Structures are given as C-alpha cells and as structure tokens.
Amino acid sequence: MALQSLDIKQRSATTTPTPQARQTVEIAKLIDVSSCIGCKACTVACMEWNDIREEVGTCSGVYDNPVNLSENAWTTMRFSEVEQNGKLEWLIRKDGCMHCSDPGCLKSCPAPGAIVQYANGIVDFHQENCIGCGYCVTGCPFNVPRISKTDSKAYKCTFCSDRIAVNQAPACAKACPTGAIQFGSKADMKDYAAKRIADLNERGFDKAGLYDPEGVGGTHVMYVLHHADKPSLYAGLPENPGISPLVSLWKGAAKPLATAALGLVALGSLFHYVMKGPNEVSKETEKEVEEEDKA
Amino acid sequence: MNVTRRQFFRVCAAGLGGSSIAMMGFSPTAALAEVRTFKLARATETRNTCPYCSVSCGLLIYSTGDKSKNSQAEIIHIEGDPDNPVNRGSLCPKGAGLRDMVQSPNRLKWPEVREAGSTEWKKISWNEAIDRITKHMKADRDANFMTQNKDGVTVNRWPTTGFLASSAACNEAGYLSVKVLRSLGMTTLDTQARI
C-alpha cells in the first residue's frame, strides 16, 4: 500500500488497527451561523472544486436550492424563519458532513477501506472501495451520505481532503465571503468560537454556544449558534446526536456475538456427532421391515 | 449413505473452498485509501479580477498547459486571490461559479446575422459582419448627421444611432469606445451604470 498523504486513524470494515505512531494536528471547520448570510458561495465553491454539478432544479417556494444534499451537492444551505423573543430571525445553516470523531457511517460500512478517518479528523469516502450498500446512510446521525443514482456509490463532503493534503483550506472555507466558515486546528477553532460566543452574549444572545456534540465524540465541523440551547431551530439540527443504539447494536455487540453463536452451533453439531455418533436405523427395525416383507 | 454425504459436501465445496482461499489472503487488497490528487499541481496560474460586481475581487485562474505553443489553455478552476486586500481569497456564489460562466453553453463563438423578418440566425464571417455593419452606420450617419441646429450653431452630431456600453468592459476598452463614438459624432450613448 502506498504511504498516505494523510495518516489514517481508522478504516471501515477493518478489525486491526492502522499505523498509529505519527501524530498529526486535528483540524476543524467552524461555521459561525451568526455571521452567515446564506449566500451559497460555499455551495458553489464546493461543486466547482469537486467537479460535481447538481441538476438545475426548480424553486419550491423557499430559498433552499439545492433542495437537499445529494451525490452532486455535498453541502447546501437550510433557511429557517423563526420568531425568537418576538423578533424575527432568519437562521441559515450550512448543512453537510460533520466529520464526527465517532463516525456512524464508518462504523456501519461493510466494505474495507470505503470509509476512512484520517488522523486529522476528516472522514472521507473512497468510492473505488464502496459497494453501494447504503449502510453509511443508515449509520449517520446527521443524514448526510447519499447514494448516487448513476453509479450507486456513496458521496458526501470530503472536507476537500485533496486540498488539506497539500495544506490548503477547504474550498468552502476559502470562498466564504463573510468568514462565517473558518478553518484551522480544532483547538484554534474552539478558541475562535469562544470569542464569537462572547460577542454574541454581549449582543443579547445569552444562549449562544458551540455545537460540538459529545454524542459522536465531537465533530470536525462545528457550529457557533446564537441559540445553542435550541439546535433544532436551525432546520432540525439534532439536539443530541449520537450513533443510533440500533446501529451500535448491529455493528457493535451483534457482530462478534452472532458470529460466535454460529460458530458454536457448527462446533456443537460436530461434537455432538463425535460424542453421540450418528442416528442410524437400528438393526431391530431393519429386521422388522425384512420380516414384514417375508410375511 | 457415505456417497450421499460426499455429494452433499461437493455442493458446498466450491463455495467454501473459494472463501477459504479468500480468507487466507488471496483476495485483492481493497483497503487502499489515497486522497484525490491535488488537481492544480502544475496548472498555469493567472491573476485576474472578477467581472461581476464592483467589489472587484482578485482571482486566480488555473488553466491547463504551460502556455507552450502547442497546448491550448483550458480554464479548469477559478478561486479567490488571497493577496487581494478586499476579498483576501474569498468569493461570493457568483465569483465562485465563474468557471461555468466562462464555459457557458451560451457563449457566442462566431458572428451571426438575423436577416430582416427571418426566424433564424446565420453564421457569417467577421469580414462580412464588419462590412455590413459599417455600411449601415455610414448610410445612417451620412443621411442623418446634423451639422448645425436650427439656430445655426454648429453641433456636429449623429443622433440616430445609439450605443449602450458595457460596464464590464475594461477601462481601456471603454476609453477606446468613447473615443471612437465621439469622433463619429454619436450623442445617443449610455451605459449600465444605473440599472
């Protein structure tokens, strides 16, 4: 295997650890929703850099285009008009992969190396290894991965791993005109967020805070929210995301237990045969039948 | 009975055998995970300015080839120029999408004419286009050029052909246009400054 430009922390469907000796800086994108104007520069820059083009859709009565994430739209803006404390607010959230520390997609993926987590925190899909089963969709707490209708491969934000590998900021962060998307080490991003939160507190947003949910071990895409106590205001951002217990069961305990149970059944049968011997037709019965024939 | 059992095993043999071999490591290694190669390596970088609003963001235009004689440059990517003091590398959704403007399917590629009353375009050469347009211009100018107004003041104007100038043209192009148009006596002249 070639040496990676980015060190790999874990790999889907791989039971042994990857080389772990090298320590690299953990990176993050900080999306300061309070500075976001929903201009979609990030959306366009993402499609441009990654050479993907969503279909030209239609207006469905809101500003949200592309209307949803897709294999060709790895990020999209979600607009919510809410009234808080008698004041209208237009909350605009950039939706896309959160690059969880504990990624549900990777946990669910059955194809070795189709999903990798780099040591810097990026969770990346490798389409050449992807088998298109959609388990990553099932595993994701944020409803991010999409299976292509044309090639049945899973796609999502790569965090521009190709840019990161040459020490360039992701396309979205670079483009962002208002600096609502910041890119840097996760530690720096948290410090930056603290400053933004202090500023928001001063401007009357008492509940401003950082969205870096524990349930998935923290994320490498974090939000500064004016109303951190109500993430769901932001187009249904999960209050307390985590890998679903069903998924944990399926890809956690169930995996070894069921495998062991099957092994035991097989072994049990073998030993039963060895210990008890075959269940053969008895000599008496054979004789009885022979006698019946004679009779 | 023994034969039967053997036959049963035979059914499974292929499957089990195959999988055992695979489990012993004969399967292709599927776990390679290299990031996409950085696509701008060795692309030609050109500094430019966004043609949309008058924030005039600095651009880096990346094109294929190294400007050698036999390679035709194709623009493959456009992003913000981090040195530009105004945009510092950032771009808006319009600027970030510039590549699709440059490569729009609706770019014009050759001169065309739509004849009076016709329902379609006809491709023509530049020579024909310039010949025909200048003939129109001269005929109109010669017929309608006003040397003096009714009070006998010399006015030297040509009011019957107008020109709407692009606000996206370079200063140099704008200057040349105004220089030529005024020399022709044209007074019906406006730009998209206001709308």
Add this chain to the structure above:
Amino acid sequence: MTNHWVDIKNADLVLVMGGNPAEAHPVGFKWVIEAKKNRKAKLVVVDPRFNRTASVADFYAPLRSGSDIAFLGGVINYLLSNDKIHHDYVKAYTNAGFLIDDGFKFEDGIFSGYNEEKRSYDRSTWKYQLDKDGFAKVDDTWQDPRCVYQLMKAHYARYTPDMVAKVCGTPKDAFLKVCEYIAETAAPNKTMTNLYALGWTEHSVGSQNIRCMAIIQLLLGNMGMAGGGINALRGHANVQGITDFCLYAQNLPGYLSAPTDADVNRQAYLDKRTPKPLRPGQMNFPQNFPKWHTSLMKAWYGDAANKDNDFAYEYLPKLGGASDVLATFEAMYHGKMNGFFCQGFNPLGSVANKRKVSDGLSRLKYLVVIDPLATDTSEFWKPHGEFNEVDPAKIQTEVFRLPSTLFAEQTGSFTNSGRVIQWHWKAADGPGEAKDDTEIMAALFLKLKEMYAKDGGAFPEPLQKLTWAYRQPAKPAPEELLMEINGKALADVTDPKDPTKVLAKAGDQLGTFAHLRDDGTTSCGNWIYCGSWSQAGNNTAKRDPADPSGLGQTPNWGYAWPVNRRILYNRASCDLSGKPWDPKRTVLKWTGEKWGGNDVPDMRPDAKPEENVMPFIMNPEGVGRLFSRELMADGPMPEHYEPFETPLDANPMHPKNPKATSNPAARVYKGDMEAFGKAKDFPYVATTYRLTEHFHYWTKHSKLNAIVQPEQFVEIGEELAKEKGIAAGDRVKVRSNRGFIKAVAVVTKRIKAFDVDGKKVHTVGIPIHYGFKGVTKPGFITNTLTPAVGDANTQTPEYKAFLVNIEKA
C-alpha cells in the same frame, strides 16, 4: 464610494439603507462583519424586506418602499432637534451658516421657480447671498433666519417621528431606535458608514435619497473619516471605470461635462464650467477644467487639436437633449432611431417596460449586439413561448451578434467602487472566433475611416484625425491605451513658480494631473486616471498588499484615483488645527509643515491649517453642502415625494397639493404617464431586486448559479398570501399596468404589511435575473412590469416602488 471596501472595518456603526450588501456584495460585506467582530460595531438595516443583510444585523427597521426621504428627513430632524450633531465639524466644514437668497422659498411641497408645464424648476433663487467680492455671505452664529441651518431646521421640523411612522409605516419606536444608533456617531471619535446601492437610486427621487445621507453624514462629521463616508456599492465590475470614462452622453471622460447646443464656442464652453471660488482662499479645484479638457482633446486629436482651431472644439458633438436609456428607448419607440449597439448590455432585460423596449428594437434598421453570451436582447425577435411572444415576420430589424471575450480572456484594468484601479491578465483565448471589445471597436473604426477616405461623407474630419498611433492598428493593446489615458508631456512641463524646474520632460508619462496644462503641452485621456501609468510604469498592476496603517489603505495595491487617494475629503478627518478627530484612526494630520499620515492628502500638501483651506476642494465654497444650491434638478433640500405609482391617494406630507404627490421635477414622457397604474387596480407595492446567487442577466447562463437559484420567484408576506389563497411553491401571476409575469410564490415572514396613514400596504418582492435565454428555467422578464420614469437628476428608472396586483396563476 468616498471611502473603500476595506475601510468599512473602521466603522462603529454600519447603516445599510437603500442597499442589501450581504445579498449583492457579499465579499465587500465581509468588512461589515469584520467591523462587528473586531470593533464591536453595530449593523442597522432599514429596508422593506428583512433581507440577508438584516439576517446578521443588530437592528432591523422596516420601511415602505419609496419612503426613504421621509425616514431620513426624520433622522435629520432628530439630529437637529436633539442637537446630536458634530458642532465643530458642521461649523467649519459645511455651509450651515451660509445665507440663502431671499427669493428661495418652499411652499406646499414645491420649491420656488416651478414651471408645471415643463415639469422643471427655474433654480435661480436657489443660491447664496453674495457679498461685493462675489463670495457667499456667512453667519457663523447660525442665527440668521436665511442661513442654511435655520432653513434646514425649519424644513425638516415637519418630519416628526409620528409623521415618519405615518408615511413610512415604520413603527415609531423602531424609527427612534435607529435615530439613537445614528446619533451616537455625532461624537468626534465615532463614525457611521452608510452602504447603499440601487435601493436608493432606482426611485424617482433617487438622487435626493443620497443627498439626505450626505446631509446626515455632514451633520455627524463622518465625511472624510476612516470608517465613515457615503458608500455607493455599485453594480458591475467596472461600472466605476466606465462611469469614469463617461460612456454616457452628458460627460466626457473624467466627468467633464460635454458641450451642448448652448456652448457655442470653446471659450463659452470653458467659462461655464470653470467656477469662481465662493469663499476666499479655497482650492476650488474645478478651476482646472480647461487643463483637463485641453489635454483630453490633445489625446484624441493630437496635432489636429491646436490653438488655431480651438483645440478641435468643433469635433466634439454637442448634445441636443437627453440621451439616457429611457430617452433613447422613447426615441426608438417613436421611430427616431435607425441603428443601435448593445455592448455587454441586455436592455430587453434591464430597461423599464419590456414591451416598449421590444417595440423600439423592432423599429430599428439594424441592431448590433456585442456580447460574450447569447442575450435575451439579441433574440428579442424570436418567439420563446409565453416568455417572449413575438412574430418574427413582422420585425424587419437586421440583427448582428458579435462574439466578444470575457474577463478571463482579456488583459486590462477594472476600477472598483472604492476607485481602486486593478490590472488583470489574460488566462486563455476566447472560444471560437470571439474578439476583444477593443478589437471590435478598432475593426468598426478602421473600416469606417477607410470608407470615408474613399467615398467621403458627412463631416469625416474627426474620424480622419483621431489619434490612432497603436502599433497594431487593428489591435490596440491595453498597455498602449492606459498609457494614452494617463497622458504624457508633449513639451517640457515646468513648475509655474519656477520655470527652470522641469516637472515632466517632453515625452514622459505624467505622474499627476497637477502637471496638466491648458496650452496643448500635455495630453491625457482621462485626467482622474493621470498617474495610473507614470514614468514608474503601470501602477494599476502594483500588487503589494502591505497595510502599514492597519486601516486597510494598502497604498501599493493597484492605484486609486485621484492620485492614489484612498479616502476622499480626508482633510475633514482632522479638526481645523489639523489634529485628527480620532487619533486612533489617523487618516491625515498636519505635521507642522505639510499634510501627512496614512493617505494622500485631499488638500494642497502645504496648505497650513490657519490658511483655512477647507476640505471639500471640488466645491467652490470649499465646504460640504447641506443646501445644494442649484445643483439638483428637484430641490436644494430633499423633500419626500411619493413614487409615481403610489399606493396612497396623496403625499401625506402635502395632502392638499396634487402637484406635490410625486417628484414635480421628474421627467415623464407622454405615453409613459398614461401607462402608470392606479392603486385601486394595482393595490400592492412592488419592488425589484437582485439575489446573491445571480448577477444581472449573466449568471443565468452559468450552470453553477442556475443550480443554486434555478427559477424565477416572487416574494410575498404570509398575510397577503393568506388573503389571496397563495401557498409557497404555487405559480402566481403578477400584473402591472404594463404587462404581467408568472413566477413561483415564496411566502415569507420576512415581508410584512405596512400600516401607512391608517392603510394596510403589502409589498411584493420581485427578483430580476431571469429571462428566456439561459440555463436557468426559462422565465419572464421582470422589467415587463416596471414603469419608464426616472430620477429627476439621473433618469435612473423607478424600479424599487411601483404598483402591481397578484393572483394565483
């Protein structure tokens, strides 16, 4: 912009009114966010819609479209009546104490000198009282009832908070809150910047909207300050440059007013444009007009412009009347035009009343479209379903379409709205046979020149004599052109104080317009660009982003006109003694012997403070004008008038005078007046605007932009939607008295009904951008709906306030 984009970060308060920078100028808006993040600046938005800018604002106040002057008049009243003005500044740097002619009056909504028949003013009484030396009389105590301060105070006393609420539909407390924010910046060390764009200009009172803000910024002492000023955000990449080169009839390059029929000879022309100072000792910079004009004529006609022929004065066409786009299409509509060129301009989409534009184009003999893209205009004759219903057989216009190159395929310079000229380099060839605009102009010119040389014809001299010393005549290089624009010494230019001192040698590129001469010894294609390509080379290509002052001035990035000055009127950032009002943001200061600091002084560098040379050097009075004398067509002080299509029966400020309902001095053509709709048929106020995802009618050809905003829509409030039974996503038909469009309805909380004078007024928001050509979903052209009436001064059409009706399609 008086200041520049990066300077916005120096503001304490950013007032966005008449614009929506987050939507239309997101990257420039970065500096608003920077001001918020790093200076704890506040952002206040006043707009009919809760827009993208409002989404990150500290305070938002709604305002009925077309009532800005009522609001701003209210602000002026608040500042004056609460004495929230920067007294030292106003006293020193404005005409507050200037006495006004006794004949000047304002009665029942009309200023003195009105001629109803001509819809225009005789402005002869809108002037200062002059003393025997011809200088304006000033009462520094501001007690004289005829002084500007007193007249202004009386004028705006009518704009009470209650009146504002009544006219604008803005809740009184919201209005007062905005006033408080603004008033805080009257402190010498606090600045407000104002960002506006077409939201102010596209009204029949557009220029006066901006005048209001000029008055406010002068009262607050925010002009010339870092983080202050009045900042027009502006549209196209080079709209500033093309405006500077005056690709419009009224002016010659460098805003030199073009000759009209009244200017019978060169002397009369120059005299009229060379003002006398109105106060002693002022710079009165426009007194240099003859130098600029003569140098221009030398650039254009070389030796053929000389003293003997009045520097080829007769080669310049004289304007016979208005020739803005509205006037042009009026003439075209009436069959008075034969030919028309559209260079990078899509008038079918951009100009008011599409039907009239289309009919006008149909009456031409020939139309030439020079564009990189297949524009709607180029196919005005072609049926495109319900979006463009025409019969080609009936349209006898010959249409030519010439492919031009785009920015990426050209080398040259653009000027941004902060007046910074930046050079850019070509990255690739254009597609197919596309040619640069310069090449196309050269081809047309050279062919005509040849035809006139061969066959003769009307007045061929200017064509034959036009300078064309380009190394490749068919391909003038941008470098050659910028050098010509910058200008050069044709003979040695010497110091007037010391004729032995040569400032510029014959043949040298000039370094500053101070070296221009009116005797034919210098040439310059545009005086304000003088210095852009000096002996040092191409200064617009400078790329040093260093910012030594930390104010974002970056003096060695590109070249700002004039003379690389980054903040205009920067002398006003200091008090009379030359000390900065806010030393933490020093733009300029008096060093004891000259003006220094962090910018090129907007002042004679050695003008001692005690000489009292005032900062507004382009004004003959040297100070900023609270009262604009006779310079505006529709009044020396802004007054609220209703849009031409108003939802109200009368102007609430002047309910009894129908003449004062809408701008009495705005030009309205016959036919257009009849095409106005009435509120009983069209009860809703429509306002058109841009979306951040699109640029004019260009990006509909770009797939990436089509993806992020694919289809035409209109925005209405939830209340109106309910009344009309319209749900988000429904198709609706919006109708004005000039036509209709169909689009998808976006139903939003962000547009609320206004309570105006007891009447409920709904707003219908209509983005432009869509048309029948493009990769977006085909759509109707929004300007099908708009009225062909413009601002009294600039003729900018009233796109921001007109009447429509809406129904489910």
Add this chain to the structure above:
Amino acid sequence: MIRDPKDLQRYNASERANHWVVGMSFILLALSGLAFFHPAFYPLTQLFGGGVWARILHPFIGVLMAVSFASLFLRFKALNAMTPTDWEWVKRVKEMVDGDDHNMPEQGKYNGGQKLLFWALAVCVLLLAVSGILMWRAYFDFGVGLVRFGTVVHAAVAAFMIALILVHTYAAIWTKGTIRAMWYGTVTRAWAKQHHRAWYRQMTGK
C-alpha cells in the same frame, strides 16, 4: 446405494427441486450476507465477483428465496401442523439428542422438531424479506429510523436462520438415511419405520 422398489416415496421431484432452489439461494444469501455482516467474512464477496456484485445480487437472490420458500411453505404447511403428540416429542427432545429414540412418541411424516423448524424458518424468511426490502436502497427509500430497525432485524434474524439451517443440515447428516430423501425422493422403509413410524404405517398400511 441400491434402489429398492419398496422404498417409500418421501418427496416428489418438484418438491425436491423447490427445496434445493431454497437451499441454494439460502447458501448464497448466507455467504454474501455474512460478508456484509462481519469484516472477517468480507472476502466471501469474491465469490460473487466482488463487493459491488455481492451487494447487487444479494437482494435479488433474497427475492428468489422468499418466493421459492413461499411455494415450499404452501406445499408443506398442512403437514406441519403441530399436534399434541408433537408437543410431547418436543418435551422429550433431550432423549432424542442423547441418541436414545426408543421411547420417543410415534411420529408422522415430520416430528415436532422438524415442524417447529419449519415454522421458525417461515417466520425468519418473512422477517428477512420485509426487513430486506427496507434496506434495499437501490429501489426503495424508507425513513432512516425504519431502515435502522430493519437492519438490526435483518442481521439478527439472518444469524438465527443460519443457525437453524445449520441444525437442519446437521440433523440430516446425523440421521443416517435422511439426505437421500432430498436427492432421490425416497427413503428406506426401515428408516421410515424407525423415525416416522406413523407415516410408515400410513404409507404401508401396516
């Protein structure tokens, strides 16, 4: 093996074919399913031409198994109705497992264990089919909550069913003379008399 004309016909040709369609598809499903279930089994996808082919084929084979099992089910459901004797047999299954079938109640064509297995398999196939459709992203798009539930059900039921089939297979191997019933359709009378005496009597009239 000597065929004896007196051997008893236990399965006709069509029943046998049906059984083996189910059996073969089950094996393929188990192999491919295990490959997705645990990384250790992933190389099994090579049997199908790689991971992508395994992913594509698995649900189609699943449909085949569901349909063929449904046919099998209809054929045999009446014969598998549980009777009190069956329950008695089930209660005393330990003796049977210990290899001592002398005192086991007399059985018809199927014993209680076989019948329970039949019903358990039926339930498994039903659950696998339904949960499998929930997971079949190429053609269906259900809410993620439902899919997650379906996935766990699919995995658990599949594991259980594999275990059942192992038992089923082992039982066939263990009980000598059984497998030929599914190869040739016949069993010896002695086999029938020993393991399914009631059925033996019914068939022979003795």
